[in-house]
Amino acid sequence: MVMSLDLTGRRALVTGGGQGVGRSIALGCAAAGAEVAVNDLDAGRAQAVVDEIEQRGGLGQVAVFDVTDFAAVEAAVQGVGRIDVLVNNAGNAGAAGFGDRSAFADTSPADWEPFLRVNLYGAMHCSRAVLPAMIESGWGRLVTIVSDAGRTGDVGGAAYSAAKAGAAGLTRALARENGRYGITANNISLGTMRTPATEPVWSDPGSDLAKGILRSYVVRRPGDPDEVASLAVYLASDHAAWITGQTYPLNGGYSFAL
Numbered sequence: 001m002v003m004s005l006d007l008t009g010r011r012a013l014v015t016g017g018g019q020g021v022g023r024s025i026a027l028g029c030a031a032a033g034a035e036v037a038v039n040d041l042d043a044g045r046a047q048a049v050v051d052e053i054e055q056r057g058g059l060g061q062v063a064v065f066d067v068t069d070f071a072a073v074e075a076a077v078q079g080v081g082r083i084d085v086l087v088n089n090a091g092n093a094g095a096a097g098f099g100d101r102s103a104f105a106d107t108s109p110a111d112w113e114p115f116l117r118v119n120l121y122g123a124m125h126c127s128r129a130v131l132p133a134m135i136e137s138g139w140g141r142l143v144t145i146v147s148d149a150g151r152t153g154d155v156g157g158a159a160y161s162a163a164k165a166g167a168a169g170l171t172r173a174l175a176r177e178n179g180r181y182g183i184t185a186n187n188i189s190l191g192t193m194r195t196p197a198t199e200p201v202w203s204d205p206g207s208d209l210a211k212g213i214l215r216s217y218v219v220r221r222p223g224d225p226d227e228v229a230s231l232a233v234y235l236a237s238d239h240a241a242w243i244t245g246q247t248y249p250l251n252g253g254y255s256f257a258l
Helices: 020-031 043-055 070-080 109-137 148-152 158-181 208-214 225-236
Strands: 011-014 035-039 059-063 085-088 140-147 183-190 247-250
Touching (some): 011 020, 011 070, 020 043, 035 043, 043 059, 059 070, 109 183, 140 148, 140 158, 158 183
Parallel strands (some): 011 035, 140 183, 183 247
16 A cells, blocks of 8 residues: 555644744645645744745645644644644753753742743643634544653753643544544653754764764664654654654653553
8 A cells, every 4th residue: 555645635734833843833734735824923934844845845824823722722723724634743842952951949930830831831822722622623634743751751950841741632632522523632642853953962963962962862863853754744644643642752762652
């Protein structure tokens, strides 16, 4: 059997789609035939990805909104039109990246809030905004990008780990609630990816920092955003119609799952 991942006639919304993993997912959905609404806080980044989509013969539109603002999310979704595929990709891993980390005992609620607002509430806001139309149409795909930090815990990143674990739990609950309507909901759990945010680390692969990070990976390299896109498009397709409530680690063997 030849597998064709065809999203023709579907409209996808990819949050945080202006760069990195989100960009690759947006391009992948468009290559499969979907019209793609590319969300980003930066209109220029979103427009650049839409331009790439259109240069390749696809359909795209810019959707500038803040996933932490539910009213803005609802207004944007209404402006875009019915969403068939939602990819909750927008995330906040912290401005420090691989730099300074803080033990939970040294943090305060004010430190936790940015992680919860984007990683958890962002996914809740966007999912809530698109679900009524999915239920009405009897078809929908929710794909949420989470992190192995949420599966295994992350020393110095408790709030991020909690937020990502919460987003994964949200997905499982939505799968149970909405499967009867032809809607599936799944997570992709990422290890360390090669993105613009992490590029300073990989520009010197021989550094102690890069070697220290990759020592935890069976496949000793960072992930490629296109690898995430391939799995996301599959989960959005009709081939994955009987897969729901699952979390797929895409992590180079950082952690294993049954």
